[in-house]
Amino acid sequence: MAHRWKNDLTRADVTPPALWMNRRRLIAAMGASGAAGLGLGPSMAAAQETLEPNSLEEITSYNNFYEFGTGKQDPERYADEMVIEPWSITVDGLVDNPGEYSLAELLGDLTPEERIYRFRCVEAWSMVVPWQGVELADILTRLGVQDEARYVAFETVVQPENMPGVRRGVLDFPYVEGLRLDEAMHPLTLLATGLYDQPMPKQNGAPIRLVVPWKYGFKSIKSIVRISLTAEEPPATWNRLNPREYGFYSNVNPNVDHPRWSQATERVIGGGLFAQRQPTQMFNGYDEVASLYEGMDLQAQF
Amino acid sequence: MAAKAPTFAQRINKGLRRVPPWLIYVIGFAWMGWEFWRALSAIGPYAVEPINVLEREYGLRALQLLVAGLVVTPLMRWTRVSLIRFRRAIGLMAFYFVLAHFAVFVLLDLGGFFDPGYALAQVWTETIKRPYITVGMAALVLLIPLALTSNDWAMRRMRQGWKQMHRLVYVIVPLAGVHFLWLAKGFQIEPILYLVGTALLLALRVDWRGLMERKSPNKAA
Numbered sequence: 001m002a003h004r005w006k007n008d009l010t011r012a013d014v015t016p017p018a019l020w021m022n023r024r025r026l027i028a029a030m031g032a033s034g035a036a037g038l039g040l041g042p043s044m045a046a047a048q049e050t051l052e053p054n055s056l057e058e059i060t061s062y063n064n065f066y067e068f069g070t071g072k073q074d075p076e077r078y079a080d081e082m083v084i085e086p087w088s089i090t091v092d093g094l095v096d097n098p099g100e101y102s103l104a105e106l107l108g109d110l111t112p113e114e115r116i117y118r119f120r121c122v123e124a125w126s127m128v129v130p131w132q133g134v135e136l137a138d139i140l141t142r143l144g145v146q147d148e149a150r151y152v153a154f155e156t157v158v159q160p161e162n163m164p165g166v167r168r169g170v171l172d173f174p175y176v177e178g179l180r181l182d183e184a185m186h187p188l189t190l191l192a193t194g195l196y197d198q199p200m201p202k203q204n205g206a207p208i209r210l211v212v213p214w215k216y217g218f219k220s221i222k223s224i225v226r227i228s229l230t231a232e233e234p235p236a237t238w239n240r241l242n243p244r245e246y247g248f249y250s251n252v253n254p255n256v257d258h259p260r261w262s263q264a265t266e267r268v269i270g271g272g273l274f275a276q277r278q279p280t281q282m283f284n285g286y287d288e289v290a291s292l293y294e295g296m297d298l299q300a301q302f
Numbered sequence: 303m304a305a306k307a308p309t310f311a312q313r314i315n316k317g318l319r320r321v322p323p324w325l326i327y328v329i330g331f332a333w334m335g336w337e338f339w340r341a342l343s344a345i346g347p348y349a350v351e352p353i354n355v356l357e358r359e360y361g362l363r364a365l366q367l368l369v370a371g372l373v374v375t376p377l378m379r380w381t382r383v384s385l386i387r388f389r390r391a392i393g394l395m396a397f398y399f400v401l402a403h404f405a406v407f408v409l410l411d412l413g414g415f416f417d418p419g420y421a422l423a424q425v426w427t428e429t430i431k432r433p434y435i436t437v438g439m440a441a442l443v444l445l446i447p448l449a450l451t452s453n454d455w456a457m458r459r460m461r462q463g464w465k466q467m468h469r470l471v472y473v474i475v476p477l478a479g480v481h482f483l484w485l486a487k488g489f490q491i492e493p494i495l496y497l498v499g500t501a502l503l504l505a506l507r508v509d510w511r512g513l514m515e516r517k518s519p520n521k522a523a
Contacts, residue, residue, distance in 0.1 A: 062350035070490055072355075073347060123487075125351060170488045241488065260432050260485065273341050273352045276413050 005135075005187035005288075009053070009116035009128065053116060053128040054270050056196045062269060063203045064121065065222060066170045067156065067163040074165070075203035081162035082223070084207045093153070093228035096144025103193070103207050108142060110134040112193050115211070120252045120284045122216035122238075124277075126266045131211055133192030137185040145181070145229055152184040153177075153234030154210060155226035171237055177221040178234035178248070179212065182292055188213055191224075214286040216250045247302035251293070252284035256302045311382035318385070326391035330367075334360070334402055353410045360403035365482060365496060367396035368475045372503040379506075390452050393471070397449040400442055434484035441477040444470050472507075475500050 065075035089106050092098045112132040120126045140152070156175035160166045166173050183189065190211040193200055200206040205222025212219050218238050228234070238246035245259050254264045265277035283289050308316070337359050341352040348355050371392045374385045385392075407425075408414040414421030429439045448468055450456070457464050479500050483493035 058350050066488060070486075070488060072351070125354075168489075168491065170490065257431075260434060262428070267351070267353070269351055272344060273348075273356070273410060274415065275353065276416060 005115075007114075007116060052270075053130055058270050059127060059129055059195060060201045060203055062127075064123075064217065065165075065203055065205070067158070067165045067173065067175065067223075068203070069165045069168075070170055078162075078164055079202035079206075082157070082159060082202050082206070083162065084202065084223070087207050087225075089208070089224060090226045091143055091228075092226070093230050094146040094149035095229050096146065097142070106139060106208070107134060107193070110138055114197075115190055115192075117188075117190075117211060117213035118284050118286075119211075119213065119217055119220075120266060120280065122218055122246070122250070122258060122263075124258075124261060124263060124266050124280075125269055126280075126284075127269045129211075130196055131190060131192040132194035132197065133190035133211060135187055136189045136191050136210070137187060139191055140184060140229075143227075143229075148231050149229035150181050151230045151232065151234050152179050152181060153226070153228040153230055154179075154221045154224050155228075156221055157223045157225045171241065174225075175221060175237045176234065177210070177219055177236050178230075179210075179219070180233075180292075181229075183212070183289075186289060186292065188286060188289065214252055214283040214289045216252060218246070219250050249293075249298075249301055251289075251298065251302070252280060253282060253298060253302060254280040255282075256299055309382070314383050318383075318387070321388075323388050323391045326388060326395055330395040330398065333363070334399065353406065357403060357406040357411055360399050360406060361482070364396050364399035364403055365475075365478050367392055367399060368471070368478055369496060369499055369503065371396060371471065372475055372500065376503060376506040394449060394452050397445050400445060404442060434481055437477050437484065438481035441474045441481060444474050444477070448474075472504055476504075 061076045062072045063075040064072070065079065068075045068078040071077075087103050089101045089103070090099075091101055091106075112134055114130060114132055116128065116130045118126060119129050136152075154177045156173075158166055158174045165171075179189070190213075191208055192205075192211045193208050195201070195204060200209065205220075205224075208224050209222040210220045210224065219236075233248060236246075236248055239248050239250075252263075257263050263280055266280045267275055267277050337356060340346060341348040341356040344350075344352060371389060374389045374392070378384050378386065408421050412421040412424045412428075428435045430436070448470060451460065451464060451467065460467065476497070479493065479497040483490075483497060486493050
């Protein structure tokens with residue numbers, strides 16, 4: 001099995017600022033040897049200095065979930081109507097154990113763990129989110145991926161009566177997304193069921209969503225009702241709508257601009273009216289995925 | 303004999319005569335300042351990402367005022383209700399909102415507040431590279447001569463030329479509408495409605511009958 005992913009953001013990043021300021025001073029007071037004793041390398045200390053998680057309020061009131069409308073506040077306003085109980089996930093395609101799974105059945109004995117990830121939207125803003133979830137690889141392994149499978153396809157729930165954006169036909173719903181199998185099996189890739197130690201808020205994709213932190217946010221499909229293993233590259237909603245602007249891979253890449261705006265920089269949400277942009281990192285800073293794309297021209301296959 | 307009862311339009315016009323046009327500037331700038339203050343204080347829609355929201359707020363108000371300016375003439379022709387006294391204020395206020403929109407783009411969105419050199423270079427490259435910004439910048443630039451000549455002195459000096467030059471709004475408003483439509487993701491109805499409204503308001507100005515007659519001279523024979 002692939003190595004387990006190691007978090008470079010720590011619990012200190014989610015605790016209230018007043019508390020982690022104290023802890024930071026404590027770490028500084030302990031000096032280099034103390035920090036080494038805690039397993040904190042110099043780069044991680046630097047990451048702590050610059051990266052702060054967004055507040056729950058920010059994460060839950062600034063969302064793109066076009067099923068509820070195109071406004072950033074629409075999901076918070078309308079997602080309450082979405083029915084998430086009972087929830088059923090269809091598993092089909094090239095798997096040994098297809099069928100209809102409840103959320104509990106899909107998760108089985110896997111225990112969600114915390115992952116603090118950077119989240120970079122294709123619209124050139126970003127957040128830091130403390131997710132709870134399980135590795136998609138663990139789920140797929142249990143479902144039994146057949147040898148011919150090359151891709152994983154996902155589908156979001158459609159409830160027209162509860163979703164104003166669906167009624168208006170903003171996009172071609174249901175929203176669909178896909179990953180190459182090796183991307184899906186990467187230990188960074190998460191099926192998230194919560195954030196900030198609470199069940200996934202509806203506007204963030206309750207009850208279960210994908211999180212692929214090195215890709216633009218729209219790849220991290222919300223409120224999943226279908227997981228299919230396929231041999232062919234599955235359709236992806238934004239890619240299908242406008243392939244010139246949204247590639248199938250959609251890896252965060254500061255060198256490939258969206259035709260309508262630059263991807264070289266991003267604005268971290270939460271900086272107020274005078275927030276400055278910061279440089280966007282290749283693969284959103286998750287260099288460990290670079291090997292997945294060796295030999296590919298990322299300018300052409302963006 | 304008693305005078306004819308005033309028509310509905312006449313009564314409205316009489317009431318409007320008591321409204322000073324400068325009220326539009328007062329309301330416009332108060333609105334602009336209020337929204338800026340709300341953005342600064344992270345209130346309501348500005349709570350999470352104020353820069354983008356403020357940029358869009360000013361841009362949308364500018365577009366609304368531009369379209370409102372196009373309403374004046376057809377409204378007078380079809381209902382006799384005259385807003386002509388307010389048209390200059392409407393147009394200039396639209397221009398001021400465009401300037402505010404541009405200021406948010408350069409100073410806050412592109413960070414010109416901290417690094418003016420970088421921001422101005424970005425304005426240039428973005429204008430060249432991004433069609434929706436090209437179109438928006440074109441609308442802004444074309445508005446400048448109109449704003450500079452929106453005064454009695456220029457009107458007297460330019461005579462017929464003034465009227466011709468100010469027909470540029472027939473180009474500017476569609477450009478602004480396209481600018482709005484072009485930055486939307488997915489199928490969004492709001493920018494389309496502004497463009498359709500603009501098209502209708504412009505179509506009302508065309509002398510369709512005259513156009514038809516000129517195009518088919520044989521009919522008269």
